[in-house]
Amino acid sequence: MTPWLRRQRALADYTLSALGRRKGKNISLVVIYALIVFLVASIMMFSSGMRREADLVLSEAPELIVQQLTLGRHELIAGGEVEKLAAIRGVTAAKGRLWGYYYDRLNGANYTVMVPDDPTIKLEQGQAILGEAIPRSRGLSWEGAPLFLSRFEGDLVKFDVVDTLSHDSALVSADLMLITEQDFRDFFGLAPDVYTDISVSIRNEREIATIIAKAEKVMPKARFVTRADISRTYQKLFDWREGLLVTLAIAAILAFGIFAAEKASGLSAEETREIGILKAIGWDTGDVIAMKLWEGALVSVGAFLTGAVAAYVHVFLGGAGLFAPVLKGWSVLYPDFALTPQIDVLQLTTLFLVTVLPYVAATLVPIWRVATGDPDQVMR
Amino acid sequence: MIFQTPIMALLLVSGLAGLVALWSAWFGLRVLRRWNLADGSREQLEMERQTHLISTLFGFVMLAEALALLLFVYNADRMANLFVGAMCAVGTLNVNEYGFPALYLKVATFFAAAVWLIVDRADRAGRDYPLTRVKYAGIILLAPLILAGGAVELTYFAGLETDVITSCCSKLFTPANEGLSSEVTGLPPALALWLLGGSGLAVALSGAASLWWGRGQMLFAVSGVVLFFVALAAIISIISLYVYDHPNHHCPFCLLQPEHGYYGYVLYLPLFFGTALALGAGVLQVFVGRPSLRDILPARIRKLIGLSMVAFGLFGLATIWAIVSSQLIVFG
Amino acid sequence: MITLSAVTKLYNEGRPNQMAALDGIDLTVPGDAVTVLTGPSGSGKTTLLSLIGCMARPTSGRVHLNGDMVSGLPESFLTGLRRTTFGFVFQRFNLVRGLSVIENVRLPAVPLGPDHVELTERAMARLEHLGLADKADIPVEYLSGGETQRAAIARALINDAPILIADEPTANLDTVLVNRFLDIVADLRAEGRTVIMTSHDPRIFTASLVDNVVRMVDGRLDTEEAPA
Ligand SMILES: Nc1ncnc2c1ncn2[C@@H]1O[C@H](COP(=O)(O)OP(=O)(O)OP(=O)(O)O)[C@@H](O)[C@H]1O
Ligand SMILES: [Mg+2]
Numbered sequence: 050m051t052p053w054l055r056r057q058r059a060l061a062d063y064t065l066s067a068l069g070r071r072k073g074k075n076i077s078l079v080v081i082y083a084l085i086v087f088l089v090a091s092i093m094m095f096s097s098g099m100r101r102e103a104d105l106v107l108s109e110a111p112e113l114i115v116q117q118l119t120l121g122r123h124e125l126i127a128g129g130e131v132e133k134l135a136a137i138r139g140v141t142a143a144k145g146r147l148w149g150y151y152y153d154r155l156n157g158a159n160y161t162v163m164v165p166d167d168p169t170i171k172l173e174q175g176q177a178i179l180g181e182a183i184p185r186s187r188g189l190s191w192e193g194a195p196l197f198l199s200r201f202e203g204d205l206v207k208f209d210v211v212d213t214l215s216h217d218s219a220l221v222s223a224d225l226m227l228i229t230e231q232d233f234r235d236f237f238g239l240a241p242d243v244y245t246d247i248s249v250s251i252r253n254e255r256e257i258a259t260i261i262a263k264a265e266k267v268m269p270k271a272r273f274v275t276r277a278d279i280s281r282t283y284q285k286l287f288d289w290r291e292g293l294l295v296t297l298a299i300a301a302i303l304a305f306g307i308f309a310a311e312k313a314s315g316l317s318a319e320e321t322r323e324i325g326i327l328k329a330i331g332w333d334t335g336d337v338i339a340m341k342l343w344e345g346a347l348v349s350v351g352a353f354l355t356g357a358v359a360a361y362v363h364v365f366l367g368g369a370g371l372f373a374p375v376l377k378g379w380s381v382l383y384p385d386f387a388l389t390p391q392i393d394v395l396q397l398t399t400l401f402l403v404t405v406l407p408y409v410a411a412t413l414v415p416i417w418r419v420a421t422g423d424p425d426q427v428m429r
Numbered sequence: 430m431i432f433q434t435p436i437m438a439l440l441l442v443s444g445l446a447g448l449v450a451l452w453s454a455w456f457g458l459r460v461l462r463r464w465n466l467a468d469g470s471r472e473q474l475e476m477e478r479q480t481h482l483i484s485t486l487f488g489f490v491m492l493a494e495a496l497a498l499l500l501f502v503y504n505a506d507r508m509a510n511l512f513v514g515a516m517c518a519v520g521t522l523n524v525n526e527y528g529f530p531a532l533y534l535k536v537a538t539f540f541a542a543a544v545w546l547i548v549d550r551a552d553r554a555g556r557d558y559p560l561t562r563v564k565y566a567g568i569i570l571l572a573p574l575i576l577a578g579g580a581v582e583l584t585y586f587a588g589l590e591t592d593v594i595t596s597c598c599s600k601l602f603t604p605a606n607e608g609l610s611s612e613v614t615g616l617p618p619a620l621a622l623w624l625l626g627g628s629g630l631a632v633a634l635s636g637a638a639s640l641w642w643g644r645g646q647m648l649f650a651v652s653g654v655v656l657f658f659v660a661l662a663a664i665i666s667i668i669s670l671y672v673y674d675h676p677n678h679h680c681p682f683c684l685l686q687p688e689h690g691y692y693g694y695v696l697y698l699p700l701f702f703g704t705a706l707a708l709g710a711g712v713l714q715v716f717v718g719r720p721s722l723r724d725i726l727p728a729r730i731r732k733l734i735g736l737s738m739v740a741f742g743l744f745g746l747a748t749i750w751a752i753v754s755s756q757l758i759v760f761g
Numbered sequence: 762m763i764t765l766s767a768v769t770k771l772y773n774e775g776r777p778n779q780m781a782a783l784d785g786i787d788l789t790v791p792g793d794a795v796t797v798l799t800g801p802s803g804s805g806k807t808t809l810l811s812l813i814g815c816m817a818r819p820t821s822g823r824v825h826l827n828g829d830m831v832s833g834l835p836e837s838f839l840t841g842l843r844r845t846t847f848g849f850v851f852q853r854f855n856l857v858r859g860l861s862v863i864e865n866v867r868l869p870a871v872p873l874g875p876d877h878v879e880l881t882e883r884a885m886a887r888l889e890h891l892g893l894a895d896k897a898d899i900p901v902e903y904l905s906g907g908e909t910q911r912a913a914i915a916r917a918l919i920n921d922a923p924i925l926i927a928d929e930p931t932a933n934l935d936t937v938l939v940n941r942f943l944d945i946v947a948d949l950r951a952e953g954r955t956v957i958m959t960s961h962d963p964r965i966f967t968a969s970l971v972d973n974v975v976r977m978v979d980g981r982l983d984t985e986e987a988p989a
Binding site for chain 1: 433434438441442445478485497503510511513
Binding site: 467470471474556557 | 833837838
């Protein structure tokens with residue numbers, strides 16, 4: 050070991066035994082600190098998990114969605130447009146989609162009602178496949194219980210529930226209800242040849258811009274939404290929410306910093322005297338600062354690790370029970386799912402900077418103040 | 430403005446660094462006017478004690494800034510998917526005209542602060558504060574750099590709009606365009622490698638001369654700086670091609686992506702550290718004649734040069750490895 | 762050998778309550794000897810001791826240690842000197858509460874980055890020598906007055922300082938303990954160490970092993986009386 054390392058080790062040793070003497074105070078400090086790290090880390094891990102989830106869902110989405118606009122609002126689109134789009138070079142397929150929202154007065158929830166695109170999903174007239182939140186909130190606890198929906202006073206439509214959707218990507222499928230095209234048109238009273246919008250698959254993503262340019266000529270009043278646009282919107286949305294919460298958390302950290310500064314300044318007469326003694330017997334200002342920094346490092350690294358690990362458990366194993374409502378949006382049909390564990394260097398560095406830096410900033414000056422006391426003050 | 434946690438972390442670092450810089454520059458002015466070691470007064474003693482605080486604060490700011498530099502680039506890389514046309518950090522930095530200046534200022538701050546810390550340590554080893562005035566004059570120069578860096582970074586982040594269409598590395602780093610980046614890209618690969626080898630040799634020779642015969646330290650520092658710029662040019666011109674296994678992809682930032690095994694960090698970290706240490710050694714060499722440092726500095730400079738050579742050596746190994754392990758054949 | 766020339770120490774300099782604790786002291790403290798500073802309470806003994814021990818810088822005047830001027834050095838160098846040259850036993854001993862005897866004894870060596878095992882052996886040897894080995898692991902607040910004093914001496918000597926500085930080391934101790942202390946001082950002299958201390962106590966400054974007595978009054982040297 051180099052002398053430098055040996056000195057640091059000796060200082061750390063001393064710090065440990067010194068910290069041990071004031072267990073109560075130091076443990077309470079670490080606990081509060083860890084709580085704040087936990088808060089920030091939970092928010093960050095949760096929203097990055099959500100972003101990933103959204104990306105996962107989007108990876109199956111079509112490259113391009115075409116919507117009809119009237120008065121600047123989303124309108125039904127005529128079936129004839131599908132062929133026009135399919136005819137553009139570079140487009141592999143264009144399909145009309147049917148989806149809409151249904152407000153269920155029984156539980157006050159909004160369902161997304163959809164005709165499945167996937168040919169492997171087999172549905173018969175009068176049957177439905179439900180996202181996992183719908184049977185839960187309607188209390189359809191036993192297998193095979195039918196779902197009754199009422200569009201207006203006195204109306205009742207019956208669907209046999211043949212399946213519920215699994216938990217993968219529960220985020221978007223929780224409130225989903227899949228029915229056949231005929232049922233859909235009957236249920237919502239749609240004309241036979243209109244669609245909600247059109248999904249377009251494209252062979253080469255680089256050609257999207259050209260294809261949109263061509264399609265705009267054919268359908269001047271339509272709106273074109275690319276998968277990348279949606280992804281960006283999602284990212285921004287989650288970024289924004291995360292940012293808002295982290296800002297609040299930083300305020301909490303600063304408040305904590307002030308609290309920590311008071312602790313770190315060792316205001317207790319006993320601690321001040323102790324540092325005086327150290328200086329008198331041959332510790333330099335630099336040694337005292339180094340010792341106090343070790344103290345700060347032990348406290349903040351301890352709190353950082355505890356908080357980060359707790360947040361990991363909370364978010365990825367415990368379903369983020371504490372913050373989910375805020376970040377997902379308030380919805381009656383609250384998805385019940387576990388995020389895929391995911392952390393990376395960027396997140397950890399950010400978390401470290403956001404939580405440890407304010408603490409260091411708040412405690413450095415008080416530390417220095419104690420460390421530069423006159424060494425001869427303890428002589429009498 | 431994009432409201433994102435890494436951005437806020439970066440702004441937090443810049444804000445703190447700015448505060449420290451302002452305050453220490455203020456203190457630096459006092460030192461330049463009032464510092465008088467012969468005076469045993471309370472004020473002098475208090476100033477001496479404050480130098481401890483400044484050194485500690487600067488040490489931390491430096492650490493945070495080094496981390497922030499990494500985070501800045503890493504985050505720019507990450508955010509690329511938010512901007513139309515951006516594939517890597519270049520696109521993100523190009524979203525408005527403040528991106529690259531912010532990066533350059535951050536890099537400059539990193540080097541300046543590293544040199545300052547090296548001088549600071551040397552100063553504290555001398556018995557009569559031999560470099561204190563120099564040090565604080567340095568802080569007064571450093572403070573505007575740190576503040577400007579923070580301000581430009583803030584402007585850059587404030588002006589980030591996701592709907593902007595930006596141009597990325599494939600547009601910036603092609604020989605066909607005008608501008609410095611294209612000139613560098615167009616640098617013939619063979620010439621780039623010869624230049625790199627030449628400056629590497631200069632570093633090795635001057636380093637060896639200063640380690641064995643105790644002369645040539647200045648030359649070493651200068652060669653180190655030259656090597657830094659030549660290495661950046663060579664990375665753009667040829668080394669990146671080897672890493673990407675692609676004859677036309679010249680980007681110095683895509684190197685940092687996970688697809689390329691984070692190879693950029695393997696190249697840049699030793700290069701930056703080696704250069705910072707070489708600069709520090711050169712600056713210390715200026716003060717080698719100060720009476721109270723005469724016994725201390727030569728050993729320190731040797732150590733700095735030794736470490737710097739190790740770092741440059743690692744960079745060299747990383748370069749050679751990139752070339753050897755590549756499928757790409759440039760010189761057939 | 763420590764030389765002070767025209768040394769002045771002001772407290773609260775420049776403020777209305779300014780007070781000159783030392784006023785124009787010229788003094789040579791010989792090496793390899795026992796020197797005792799004595800005088801009435803408040804006469805500046807502790808202050809003078811703190812200047813001799815490089816604990817503080819004089820307001821004016823010079824202090825030389827073995828021919829080198831130390832009064833103008835930066836604090837960190839004074840500290841360096843202090844830990845290699847001086848061992849301190851304070852008026853109130855100033856052991857760090859809550860730590861054990863051995864931890865206290867090791868303290869002055871911590872910033873030097875010592876080898877842990879070797880340091881502990883050294884500390885144990887010191888404690889052994891002073892008859893405290895069996896108390897090594899108990900917290901210092903349980904020690905008796907005499908034991909506290911010996912623990913403080915062990916701590917002062919851990920860095921093998923050639924000069925031991927003791928401020929009123931025998932206040933509140935009975936005759937048996939005073940004699941025991943004088944035995945320890947004799948041992949230290951035998952090891953070739955210089956001892957500088959303050960004392961009101963005639964049992965100390967009239968002891969035969971004391972080579973040199975300095976009397977102080979009101980921050981000045983009292984030259985009227987002949988040394989005992
Ligand atoms: N920090 C201070 N500020 C103001 N006055 C001080 C300070 N420290 C000491 N003094 C004063 O300096 C004078 C000398 O103090 P010092 O402790 O040196 O006396 P002493 O001879 O050691 O006394 P005693 O025998 O009681 O220990 C005293 O009058 C004391 O009040
Ligand atoms: Mg006294």
